[in-house]
Each structure stands twice: as structure tokens, then as C-alpha cells.
Amino acid sequence: MGIVSLLGVVLLLGILCAESKYMVYNTSSGIDAGKINVHLVPHTHGDVGWLKTVDQYYVGSNNSIQGACVQNVLDSILPALLADKNRKFIYVEQAFFQRWWRDQSELIQSIVKKLVSSGQLEFINGGMCMHDEAVTHYIDMIDQTTLGQRFIKEEFGVTPRIGWQIDPFGHSAVQAYLLGAEVGFDSFFFGRIDYQDRIKRKKEKSLEVIWRGSKSLGSSAQIFAGAFPQNYEPPRGFYFEVNDDSPIVQDDIDLFDYNVQDRVNDFVAAAIAQANVTRTNHIMWTMGTDFKYQYALTWFRNMDKLIHYVNKVGFELYSTPSIYTDAKYAMSKSWPLKTDDYFPYADRANAYWTGYFTSRPALKRYVRTMSGYHLAARQLEFFKGRSDSGPNTDSLADALAIAQHHDAVTGTEKQHVANDYAKRLSIGYAEAEKVVASSLACLADSNSFIGCGDSTTNFQQCPLLNITYCPASETDLSDGKKLIVVVYNSLGWKREDVIRFPVVNEDVIVHDSEGRKIESQLVPTVDAYVDLRNYYVRAYLGSNPNAVPKYWLAFTVSVLPLGFSTYIISTSQRTGAGSTKSAIYKFQRDERSAVEVGEGNLKLTFAVPQANLINYINSRNLVKESVEQSFSFYIGYNGSLDKEPQNSGAYIFRPNGTYLIKPEQASLTVIQGPLIHEVHQQINPWIFQTTRLYKEKEHVEVEFIVGPVPIDDGFGKEVVTQITTSLDNSKTFYTDSNGRDFIKRIRDFRTDWDLEVNQPFAGNYYPINLGIYIQDSEKEFSVLVDRSIGGSSIVDGQIELMLHRRLLLDDSRGVAEALNETVCVRDDCRGLAVQGKYYYRIDPLGEGAKWRRSFGQQIYSPLLLAFAEEDGDNWMSSHIPTFSGIDDSYTLPDNIAVITLQELDDGKTLLRLAHLFEIGENSVLSVVTSVELKKLFPGKKIAKVTEVSLSANQEREEMEKKRLVWKVEGSSGENPKVVRGGPLDPKKLVVELAPMEIRTFFIEFDHTSFKRKFDA
């Protein structure tokens, strides 16, 4: 067997690894206050998927695409660290580390633990991946960070101290304050900021700042943040990977080419250059880059020598960002203040990394859909009780975590890697779907007090509902069979909403759990979706779907917080007793001048000749606004012949002209019924749009199909929609940061420097996860989105969203593929069509936030539909038809959301509560608000509540004690007071949340098994 058993050899081997040179290098230098201290930080950066998949990177396969093998890094780093206790290494991406860890013997694991506890090996960042900061949702960021950091805590008992987002393409306020300060990080480092910003900051020595990312939490959530002066690589000439061509330090005088003095001179010159743009006499060299240290000794061998020889004339040491941060902190200096964020990012003129805000919009939507589903599935898993052996939500959590990587949801990965992310999500979903189905079955089954194992109900769900495909609902009920629909609401508020699904029968009737007939509407399915359904079902499932059902059935449901309701669909005996069929009107260009739609307070007017939206009226709040909406596309710039080539591509948005898409068939189809009005527009052969109004809602829902974007003219295209109002927003607009805080944007302007405008479109794009709004002295116009997307206000009064991108050239940032997504059924490939929704609404000034925040939660957490069939008539009597996971008497305050309710693998319950409003955002809701924990867990006795850090890897109290108190330049020295929820009273168990506050708790119950409140 492959194990050396001779103790002698083992003993010798230890020293072999420890002492591999006859020359002994002095690497023990500490900090010298009087000199420039160069902190050498040995690091590797592992993209959790990019050119290769995460597994390919880990095992080192597919090297023809990119030579990279994380296994090599982790294997080789250990002997290198053991050989010299002064050597250090930081490791970041837990998705890789966990793959490695589970392959290691206990002995190796114990060695690694020693290296971690000694500080030689330090975990930095600690999430599963180095998530993107533009197109990620804060809940996903928290979840993936928690997943990685809790693993570190459990295995090693340590808490990463440093945020290390060296590669993401711009940096968000939420990252700084929420995933930084609130995670307990002492500092936060990154590599990419705007090139103009960088120049100014280098000149002013303001690369390192105190960053207050949140207006609401201010100095209570600030962090020391450092942008690197160049990138996250070593200075030129100090790359020491196997086969790298930097000059090695050749100090063997018996050989030719001895070069110690040259190398020392190079080192000192590079150090002085960096010291000249850095405050204090501490500078950091990031000694590593993507996937380096495959044979770690090559780096340490050279760094050992540099430290040894440079120290004879200077000043350098093996370090980590923690040591560096402590050294900076020890200087007791004041630092410049930074607010807002570092978006958009341009690495040079005409190279704005704002394309990726939209790249791969279908993947972005899949990630967002799964994110909301994951939240709901975890709630249901909690109610049923977690199964460690599965099915459980772990694989979906893993897949989602990986998908947050800055080359995943960003759309900047190769196509095969994008497929890999989707596959992982799909596998994770399939397992979570089982958890959801069995939990609902368990909760609904009135016999479930004997346990859930024998629940017989097999709930079906419909992940492809967006393309009008739902086999579970497309069942023929004409023989008396009934369709049971269980509707789960993962929000903490009672909720009324219209749900829809396709049905094959025309004479269906809907009853609620009390046996009451519910008003329902049959909305005709649309031709434009027939092709989507047929093609994509074949592409994704490999089988042909049944004939397209003629109708969507829509009706209003009402569901309790964290609960479900049950509805029964059957065919009606009497004609006309069932659903109302929608009326259908087709308007051709010449028929009449305008048509108004809307059954409730909100009405829209379309001009028929132009087939255009022209007017918006809310009769309740008297908002009236002329609104137009149009589609355009940008031509992707082809810079291949330029002196400084820069194409538009997966990362970079560089338009070459805007082209308005004039509707080719200027016709409107209007669908009207008691619940829903719709206006269908075939804008051109590859854009179809539905404008939808709900009787009970005061926003417009726009559903679009864009694609396949034609490329037969040889041009890549980036498709946008513009919604134009008359609001005078004076160049100002607001976009959210990771779905949370809204940040003020001013067109052609940056707060931190005098912007030189070279890309008036691309340079004004910002990421949108929740929404974008503009306002003037009277109104605010808000648009909310169903996924991350790029957008702007390029013209006053107008909001622009980029919906899809199909490009034919690579933009030279490494992915080496054009962003030209196709979908294939065998050899028949088409450009990817994207289906999605956005929502807009115009409010009187000051009233928009309420809708943005509460409806934003609904978009993120749509009602979850589960279907079952029943032959008999006794569902309601044999099942529990309605349920709420919280106390019947309770609902969460309107400004609070449960963003995590999860049973952890150690049996504890993880609860996160989020205040949804910023200070000043809403006169009523932007206040400190209380939540009664006891009401959240009816039927359970809370034994202990521990408030923990955001990522749940340390007690909050400990974290606050350790927090470094940085001084801000120009301030009195005292940090301004900020409102925060007070400490939790262990008896009352009432949690206070101040605006934008998120509080995280471990909750332990008296009984390990869940006791249903109905049994209490």
C-alpha cells in the first residue's frame, strides 16, 4: 500500500521538507518602524469556475484551456509552510478548500489545523467563493459567506478577519458595510477600481480609506478598505510560478548568472515606487495571482532569498493582510473617508465593465429564482426537520454559493462553465424540490403527527412555468379529477396575490379551502410562447411537451405568513359557472386612436396608430404621467482594427451607436378580464412584450421575450428598453446596492474625482438588482427587476434597462469567447431567447420606497406553487389546508423580513431578520422596529438565543469587542452616533432593528423535535 511505514524515513522526511537547502535564509524579519516595511503576502486566487469548471480547476483537468490545478496548490503549500515557520499563506475560496479537505486523512487535517492555529495558514474572506459585488443579491452574498465561514469555524475554530475581494469588477457598498463590517472584518482589500479614480488616489495617497457603505448604519458599519495600487499580482518581475519568466534570485556563486544585487535593486525600486503612493511605511505586495502556487516551493524559494538579501539593506517580511492591517492600525493615523461604492469599473478609457451587469440574463434569472426558492425551501426544511442524509437543501446552497462567484452569475465565464453552474443549480433544485414537496406533504397531511415518512402526497412543482410549461397543472380534469394547488408564502407577511398556471380545460372552477368558489380568469396562452415552450422543453428536458394548453388560469390567493393555503381546481358542471374567459381585442393601426386598459386604480393608455404606450394614470393617488416605452439596441463595438482594440464583450459594454427598434407590426392585442388586463405587442420578429395590469395592484408588470437576437448582419447587439416620462430628474437616479441600499447616481459625474467622460452610455451604467428610480420635485418613477441587470438614466425622465446581449467578439479580458449564447436541440442551435419581467410604478414623491421594498420582497420570494391530483372529494377533510409557520396572531412588521430561517446541521436554528428600509426612506417605516421572537416559533420553547455576526461564525458581542476603531481624516476623532437596535432581552426576546439593520441569531429550542402548533 502507498504508505511509508518506516519511522526512520518519516523522521528524515520531516526534516527534508523543513530544510531543503544547505544555505539557510533568514526569513524572520519583523517590522521596522523606521523603514519601509514590505509585507509579502503569498496568495493564490482560485476562480470558482471561469474558463474551466470549478471541479476542473480543482482536479486540474482540461488544462488545454488553462493550466490550473487547485489540488496542486493545496498539496504543495503544506510542505512549503512546514519547512519554515516564518512562511505564510492565505487561502480564500472555500469551495476549493472543502473539496481538498474532504480528500485528506485525519493526520493531514491535524497538520493543517496546526498551521491555521499558528497563523501560518490564514483563511481570508472565507466564503465559498469570491463573490461578485455588482450582480449578486445580498441574501446570496450572506448565504455563501456563511456557508464558507461556518465551515472554517467548525473545522478550525477561527474567524476570518479580512475581506479579500481582489478580483471582482468593482466594489459595492453592501460588500463594504454588510459583508465587511457586519461580518466582523477588520479590513477589506481589492484590486479593481476605476483607472481615473486610481490615478487620483495614488496621487493623493488615498487608495486606503475608511469606507462607510451605508447611509443608515454609517460609522457603525465602516471598514478600513484598501485598493491595490495596480492589481493583485506581484510587481513586474516578481512572479515565481513554475515556468514563470521573472528572473529568479540566483545566489549560487558557483553557477553563472549570479544576480542578487540586481534583484535587490529591482525589489527596492518597486518598493519605493509603491511607498510613494501609500500612507505610512507599510506596503503590501500581493505575491501570487490566479491559480498560482501549483508548486509552492518555487515562490517561497525566491521570497526566502529576497527577504534574506533585501533585509541586509532594507525591510521586508512574510505577512498576511491581517498582519498588514494590524500594522496599519498601530500607526494610529486618520484615513480618508469613502462613501457609496466603486461602480462602475473601467480599467482604461472606453473599457467600462458594465456589460456584465446584463451578460447571460437567463443565468442571472436562474440564479435569482433559485435564491428565492432556496429561502423558501429552507423554511420548509426547518418546519419538517432537516435530514443530514438528504434530501436536503445543501446541494442547492452549494450550487448557489458557487454561482455567486465573480465569473459565474456575472456571465463572464465560458459557455461550458455557464452550463456547469446551471447544471449544479438544477441538481440542487431537484433535491430541494423534494424537500419542499415532502415538507408540504408533511405539513398538509393531517396524519403527519406520526411523522412525515409516510406522507403519500406527491406534490409537483413547475420550474418552467415561465415558458408556459407545467405538466402538473396541465392535467385533464374533465373526468372529475381535481387539481390541488398548495400555495406557499415565504414572506413574513400575509399576502394576497394573483397566481397563474396553464390548464387544459376551459370550464374550470376554483374553490378555496373553505369550499368557497373563487373568482378566476382564463387568459389565453400566447403564440409567442408556443415556440419557447416547445423548443426549450426539448432543449432542457430532451422530450417533446404535450400540446400547448389554451389557457392560463389566474385567480387571487391569500396566504398566511410563512404559510400556505390550498385551492382546488375542478371542472364545472355548468357552463359559465367557472372561470371567466378573457375578452380579446386586436387593434390594428387604423382602428382608433387610443385604448385604455386597467380594471383597478391604475390605467394605461396606448396609442393605436403607433401601437405605443402613452399615458399612465393612477386614480387613487392622482398620479398622471405621459409614459412611453420603447426598445433599442446598441451595436457592439468592434475594435479589432483600432490602435487600442476594445470590443464590446462579456465584461465590457462598448456601444457603437444606438438603434431604435420600430415596431414592425404596429398592432396591439388587448386581453381583458376581471383580474388581469394585458396588452400584447409583437415588437419585431424577436421581441414580444406583454404589459400586464392587475386589478388589485398599482404597478405595471412588463413581461418580455427578447431573442434570438439576430446576428446575420454580422453585428453583435445589446438590447435595451427605455421607459420615458417627463420627470425632471436632473441627471440623477438611484440604483440599489446588491438589492439593499439605494445609491445616488449622477450622470457623467463621480463624487470622488472629476470624471473624464469617454463613454457616455457605458460609463453611466450601474448594476440593478432590486430596482432603479428617478424623482423630481413631485414624483418618483421606480422600476423593479426580476434579476440583476444593467441600467441607467441616460436622458432625463428616462430609465433604461439592458435586457439581453448577444455579441460576436471577445473583449480581451481572458474569457476568450464571444458572448453568443445559443440553445440547441440536437444540432439545431438558436440564439438564446430571454424571457423576463420588470415592474414599474410612479408615486408621489416620498411614497415610492414602500412599494419598492415590499413588492421587491415579493419579486424575490414569489408564491411557491405545488400541485397534486385527487380523484376523490375529501382533500380538505383529510388534510390541513392552511398553515402558518408563525403565531396565528402575529405577522412581521411591514419593514421587516425573515431572510434566513434554517435548521443548521448542528441542530441550532439560524434566523436572520432584516430591516428593509433605509433611514429617511419612508416616513413611517424608516424607524426602529421590534420583532417578537417568541411569536415566530409557536409550539416551540426557545431555550437560548445568541446574537451572532452576519455570517454566523462568532458571537456578535465578541465581534464588537474586537472591532478596530479607525479614525477618519478631518473628523473630530469620535465616530458619529448611529441608531442601532438595542441588545436582546433574553427574557422578552424582542429584537429591535434599526433601518437597514440585519440581525442574526442562533436559536436553540427546548425540544429537538418540532412540535406542530396545532398539536400544542
Add this chain to the structure above:
Amino acid sequence: MGIVSLLGVVLLLGILCAESKYMVYNTSSGIDAGKINVHLVPHTHGDVGWLKTVDQYYVGSNNSIQGACVQNVLDSILPALLADKNRKFIYVEQAFFQRWWRDQSELIQSIVKKLVSSGQLEFINGGMCMHDEAVTHYIDMIDQTTLGQRFIKEEFGVTPRIGWQIDPFGHSAVQAYLLGAEVGFDSFFFGRIDYQDRIKRKKEKSLEVIWRGSKSLGSSAQIFAGAFPQNYEPPRGFYFEVNDDSPIVQDDIDLFDYNVQDRVNDFVAAAIAQANVTRTNHIMWTMGTDFKYQYALTWFRNMDKLIHYVNKVGFELYSTPSIYTDAKYAMSKSWPLKTDDYFPYADRANAYWTGYFTSRPALKRYVRTMSGYHLAARQLEFFKGRSDSGPNTDSLADALAIAQHHDAVTGTEKQHVANDYAKRLSIGYAEAEKVVASSLACLADSNSFIGCGDSTTNFQQCPLLNITYCPASETDLSDGKKLIVVVYNSLGWKREDVIRFPVVNEDVIVHDSEGRKIESQLVPTVDAYVDLRNYYVRAYLGSNPNAVPKYWLAFTVSVLPLGFSTYIISTSQRTGAGSTKSAIYKFQRDERSAVEVGEGNLKLTFAVPQANLINYINSRNLVKESVEQSFSFYIGYNGSLDKEPQNSGAYIFRPNGTYLIKPEQASLTVIQGPLIHEVHQQINPWIFQTTRLYKEKEHVEVEFIVGPVPIDDGFGKEVVTQITTSLDNSKTFYTDSNGRDFIKRIRDFRTDWDLEVNQPFAGNYYPINLGIYIQDSEKEFSVLVDRSIGGSSIVDGQIELMLHRRLLLDDSRGVAEALNETVCVRDDCRGLAVQGKYYYRIDPLGEGAKWRRSFGQQIYSPLLLAFAEEDGDNWMSSHIPTFSGIDDSYTLPDNIAVITLQELDDGKTLLRLAHLFEIGENSVLSVVTSVELKKLFPGKKIAKVTEVSLSANQEREEMEKKRLVWKVEGSSGENPKVVRGGPLDPKKLVVELAPMEIRTFFIEFDHTSFKRKFDA
């Protein structure tokens, strides 16, 4: 300090290295008689200089040219071997290993020793480099092998068992029998044989043979020799270096892309394919290639898995060539017989690797010159007593060893690497020059019995004598100063020869040590050399030489075996008393029809109108022959537009037409004097030729300057000379193998297969180190060379030598440079001019060998000249003027040479005696001959003589005992009896040598210090 001191960590570390996987792979498989056994031989091949210099390869610098770092290989192999005792590795090139070894601590050294003694790490080949086999001299091959193998013996106590010449470009008979069997190797493996040969051998399963390289030594020096079926790399798809793109074995079922079955299938398919061309059920996979195993674990990780999984269906094991050889031997099969050699090598049609036989002719000459000098210097070092602290001959030995590498003396390295070899030789020479000078001073100084430390004579030598540059002799003697010339003869025979050096005085007179005036001749220096001298002295020494002396002084010297004589040059008081000035005649085209030159038995006739040699007459042996001599060049083929491109280049000779060089100035200058006649011909502006006859010699000496070869026409050129006789040699000619055995060559024919001729010139070229000859029923026509060179007999009666090559295209074998040598003085660069000599003679059939062998030794070991100045008149009285290192009464037999006389660093003396004749080569000299050892060491008492293997790393008797006795197909089973010298009688100490035998001895003396025979 960089040493971990915690025992605990060390302990853990050992196991870390040993057990780096939770999965444990079974790598312990042995041989299975019933199955195909795949011997996986993990190996790396380190070129001791090629694209980078040896030191750059070792430390891993200059990686922009080639990613390669031998230090990484040796560092990383140790933990990999320690981790699994079944893993094995072979290491070859000691030039690299020694660099690494001296950097290691004693502890590491002790670990390596354990790995070696356990067989996990096995030294193969064991020379300093993997020497070339075409253009190397057998003495250099022996020396470099001895240097490496004795190091291995001293440090590890082991003797390499296997010849491993996997990369050289064809394989020589001398390698097989001398550097193989006589070194004690059990087998010999190589990668490159002619593509046509390979096809046939694969079909006939005759890649593995018993090779008898020597006609004379026959089965007594045969070896099991295996050519690989493809190259020395793994089968396609089994490359596992860091970043290699072969599919790794992915056996982690928790990750995507599990591929064990695919990889096992690939493995089995490749194994079966190889088994189908191999005898027995053992096949070898060479798992590695150039500079691989930089991170050894990447290979072993995958091989572990292959062994583990394939063994579940098959048959494979970690192995070494030794284990493989033993397995083959154990099968007791008979093997095909192979004689002669494997030259020339073509890797495909039109790709004959016969260009490198001549590439870099100046470097080749430098190496050969240094080789002869090294032999002499070691003798003188022995006489004086070796100094371990130097100066000694070690650095020259090292430089020479490295220069034998198959990308060194071959000329197939990049220019900067060629420069590096030359630099090393130059440094080594400079030190050896000191050894020579001080030894001569010591021996000549009559007071030296008190030790040599205070010898005051400062002997100067003239390494640039070939370009008429010798500052030591160019001293003005007109003021009565005297020039002392000490002439050392490193041959074992007394020797009379004409020496020459430039002098500035016209009226010089030469006296021998007895005070007798010696006849001397002043030969005018030649204009063609003025430019050479001036340019190259500036290029090489950086300084301007003095004015060119007008004369060479030539006179005949007589020197004892391994001894010296002293001559004194002074100016003559009387006019005419000194040297005879040569008469000079210039013949223009129209003057007369012919001119005859030659003062002795040999006379040549030149036709004046054509300025051509036309006739050769030896009046002693009555040989008369019409002889013509001409120059031509081939145009180097430019295949860049061909479907299968193949240029002529450093490796490959691919001519595109032959062009005769017609003398432009058809003039002859004839120089005549009492000792020497010369005919000077300026063939064209860039070829100058001197045809030289010595009164006392019966051969023609031709001295040429070729270059700078013009390239302004855009064509590369390969310059040849042809000497044409009327001999009817019937396509047959003979060339030497590494300066030793002559091998019969037949034009357009191969012994081993039916040759398909596609390159009638290049495909008939063979390497020449000593000489080439043709014969018919009456005469033999022999040409001897001063360096390795390519040549052939393309036309019956004619011998062709390639003298220089200047090419403008690379030939796609990796060097990626055109062979376009230039020499620069600052920014003024010119094509390299080559100066050299060859010698020819026509003998009656059967009488040529005597001259070829004995004069060949003189070419290899020219008389060594050392100069001193003396103001006074008492040199002879205050010095010992003549010396012989052997007994005054003794001389070596005419057929025996001392090829090594060296004091080793352990105080022993290494003596090698070589029989110079093959069986049947000469009726008198091709016989068993005796040498009296006692006579070789006058004044010393031999305490012990131990016969050892050729490379002096084991006792000969032990070696013979271990020798494997292979069976040859079709023979009776008994190997034919061969004549060998008998065992050494320890009392008589008379050594018998049979034809072609070389015997090697350790000699130990009673006294450690050398006692001069004069003092005895």
C-alpha cells in the same frame, strides 16, 4: 532562521508527505507472468544546455525561452518518493545532480542515499550528461562518463546498470560496446533510430536486440539494446506535468467528470498497441520527457491511480530500466543480433540528422583541442602532484564533460548556449594552462626537489596559434633575449615532429638542449590570416594584437614519450646562420603547365592553368594517383512553403542543389624550404587553402579558412571539399565510430533494411571523428580530420567533407534559431570563419591503418608548446631540459596509447591503456600486445594494481561476474570466443591488450608523493 525545530511538526510532516490522500492507492503490483506487464518508468530528461545554459536549466532562470528548472525536479521528487515506497524514479545527468547535491544539507543527502540504496531512486547512465554519439571522441565519452559515475560511486556506493541514451540523434557502435558493455551496463536504451528502420523493427518485433558494436571484441562486449517504439515520452494522453493537458485520472465520484473507466481503456489500448510490437510480455513506458517532474507529485498522483485501477483489470507497475531488463532477461529468450551502428538518423523522409555532424565546426574544434590538451594537462598534473584546492584540471574536465552533451558539441544549441560552453572551456583551459605551466616549470626547474611552489619560470602558451597569434613567441629577441620553448609530448611514443610559431625576428637561430643548432625554416605569414588574427583577437580578447609577425619559425623537434624537450631561440649574430627563409613563387594562370611540390618522398603536382591539384606520387611506396580537390557548397533547402516543411538547419542536412566553387583567382603561391613546402590558394574571397607537405612525412596536410560564408543572396550554404581519386571503391567507404572502430558504409544502402532513398546526399553522410577512407583492390585513400565533421563518398573514388555550414532557417527540431554563426567586435558582426586542417594519404591496400592510427593519435595529441623568455645564458645549466615520464629505456608499443593518466582526488592513479588497432587492420599491429606497467612509473613503487571497469567505478572482475549472458537468435547459444588480454599478473604487472581493447586500472604507489626518477 528558516528551520522548523518543533519535533512534533516534523513528525507530522513526515506523514504528511507520506500520505497525501484519504484514498489509498495500491501501487504494489509485481510482475504477472501471464499478462502484459507495463513497466512505468518515471523519468526526466535534462539537456545539459540547449535552449538555455546548463546553469539556467538548473536554477530555472531564463524561463521565457523554455520553462525548465531542474532544481524543482530534484526538490520535488524526494517527497514524492518518500510518500510511497513503490514509487520509483531514475536520474541521469550528473551535471545537474551534482549542482543540486552540493546545495543539500547532510540530512537531505542521507535521505537521498537511503532512496538510492532502496532502489527507489536509481541513477541511470550516470555520466555528467547524455553525450552525443556521433560527434564525440571516445576519450571524451569515457572521461565524462567516468566523472559522473565515479561521483555516484563515491557518494552512493552504487554502479549504474543501464545505458540510457534516449535523446541523442543516432547511436554509435562505440557507445554500445565501449560505453555500454565495457562500462558494465546490463542494457542500453534509446529513442531515436531511422524511421524506416523503426517501421521494420516494429513489424518484426526487433526493436530490442543484442548489439555487438565491435568486430574486434564481438560477443565479449555485446549488450542488450532497446530502441523505443516511438520516442522517450509517454503514450499520447499520459503526460502529467503541471499544466499538461492530458486528461488526469479523475476518480473522485463527488466531483463532475469522473473518468476512470475511460482512462483505463486508454491505458489498455496503448499497452496492447505496444505489446504488439514487442517481444515478451514486458513493455516499458517512459513516463516523462524533457525537464518534466518540476512538481513530481502531479505525475505520481496520476500514475498511482493508473496502477491502482488498471491493476483491477490488468498489469502494470512502477519500474526502472533495471527492473525491466531483469524481467526481460528472466524470460531466457533469444534476441536478434545487431552489428555496426544506427547512423545516420532520419526521423522522417527528407529529414536526415546529418547536418549536425558539422554544425558549429569552430566549437567542435575547440572541444577537440581541449580534449587533447586535457589529456596532456592531466599527465602533467600527475607528474607534479594534484592540488585539490587548485589550480587543477577539474574545471576543464567539467567543461569538457558538459560539452559532450548532445546539444553541445553537436552544434544544435542556441547561440548563447554555445557561447556558454565555450566560456566554460575557456575558464577550464585557463586553469589547466596554469597546471601545465607550473608542472613544466616544476619538472624543468632543477631545484624542484625542494618542491614546486617556488618555481619561478612563467611558461606561456598559445591557444590562438591557429590564427597566427602567439604573444609569447612574438617577442623581439634582437637585444639578446632568448626564447625558451619547451615541447611536451603526451603520447607514449618518442616523437619527431615539426613545430611552428610566429616570430618577429628574421635572423633567428634554434638550438636544442645539447646546444646543437637545429635546422629551421621561416615560413612567411599569410595575408589571409592577418584579418583572422586581427579580427578574432579583438573579438575574443577585446584588445588589438600587435603587428602581424612576418614569419612562422618551423623546425623539427624530438621528444621522449610523456616527456618534453627544450629548444632555445635566439637571434643570430651572423647573417645566414639562422633559419632558412622559404622561397616564394607565384604562379599565374599562363605561366607554365604544372608545378610539383614536396621535398621528401611525397610529391604533389598542381596544374597551373586550373590552379588545381592533379597528381600524387609517393616515391617510397610507389603509390601514384591522380588526385583532384575542389570546393562546393550546397544550398540549404527552404521548405517553408512545402506541405511537409523541412528546412536544412542545425540538425538536419537537406541540400537544394550542389554548386561547385570555381577558383576566382586561379593563382598558386608556392612556398618552399628545407622542411616544409606549401601551396597557397585563395579559392574565392572567403576560402583560403594551404596544402602543406613536410619533408619527413608522407601525408598531405590541408589547412583551410572557410568563411564568412556569404548570405547576401538570401541562401544558406553548406560548404564541402571533395578529394577525388580514381579508386574504384564500389560505393563503399569506412568511417570511424567516435574515433575508434571503423565501420563499413555502403552508399544508398543499409544493412538492416531495404533503404528507400530520398536524400542521396544527406542520407549518405556519416560522422567522422578520426577519419574516413575508401579502398579498392590496390590502394586505400585515407583522410583524417582535426575535429568531428560530416562526410561521405558520394561518388566512387571521392571523399567529401563538410567544412562549414551557415544557414538562414531553423529546421524545426526545437532550437528555433537559424545556424548563422557570427563573431562581433562591438557592433561589427561577421559570419564566423572557420580555420582547420585535414590530412590525407594514399597507401597500398593494407597499409593505411598504420598511418590512420598512429598519426590519428598525433592529431588528437599535438605537441604542447610552452614559452619562456630568458635574458641570460644559463637556461640549460639551471634547468632540466628533457624529460620523460616513463622509464628511459621504455616506449609504449606502436599499437598502444595511454588515454588516461590521472591522479584522482583519492590519491589513486587512474591509468587507461588502449589498443589502437582492430583485428585484421594491420598484419603486424593487430595483435595482442603487452605493456609493462612498472616501466610506466619509474621511481615509484607500485603497491597495488586493480583492474576496473572502463568508467572506473567497479572492479573489472566483479563486473564480469555480474554480466548478463544474453542469447542471440539463430546462434548455438554459446557466444563466439573472442581474444582478450589475459588477467594481470600482480607480480609481473604486464598488461596484455587485444585489438581494440581498453583496460583501466587503479594504481596505488608505496609513496604518496611523486619521486622524480632523477632522484631515484
